[in-house]
Amino acid sequence: MTDKVCLTNIIEKRAVWKQKIRYIMKHKPTGNIHVVHYFLAQIERKPLKDLSIVFSNEHELVSSDQYIGLNDKNDEEIYGGDVIEDPNGIRARIVYHPEYAAFLACYVLNGNFKFEYLDKLIISRCKIIGNIYENSGLLENA
Template identity: 30%
Template sequence: MNIVIRYVFKHRATGNIEIKIYSISQIEERSVQKLSPCFDETEYELISRDLCFDKEKGVFVGDLIYVTQWHGNYIASVEFGEYEQDGSGDEYPPSKCFGFYAKAVNPTITDEEGLEYEIVPDYLIQNSMLRLESYKCIGNIYQNPDLLEEAR
């Protein structure tokens, strides 16, 4: 298995965002400075280094995804690390897990009368990426920061 990493750089002079994707084997074959001029710290600032979850769909940690589930559709951010997984509907205490997971960006909505409604049940706010029925990447927060605002 070859691990894929997305590097997100910000050009210091212009503020432009540059994204470079490399596998570990590419990085091991040659120095990063030879892979891209973005690795020049005087010209570019590294703002994120993200692991790839799904190469086919181009989904990395830090991306926003549109999740289609039996209980409804919602927007989530892709995260990596420790999280609590509870698929029992609060019947059992949640399990501590480690890995890729989807975290619902806005699990509730408030209507015009001020009433709050649950879109994502509490026990599914953090859900293993492997357990999702269907999802698609809608963008990353580096090139589309407005996506995060729209989702809230």
């Protein structure tokens, strides 16, 4: 194996380990919400039912969201579907926009939807206030 092929394999393996998924599950009998996080490599190695009890028939999938690779000002991981708030109180939902092939902040300004690219400087000033699956009212009156 050449050094280039070996390096490519190492980079691909590291990329798989860094891809993190958040599963939001609802317990059918009680309606309680459960949140679990797994790296893509963990999911590929075992059946989901063997990873956690929340993948049983008593639970239903509400959402599966990807970690976007950035943390908020409190060093909390940000996932698609999260709602963040900037220092001015403006709230935005984190969404994946396929046209831009990127995660963006989506918010409403003067009745129009706006999309903004995310970067470490912007996110370092924002905080996660929740996600739309556990608290659907986060974006009301925002």
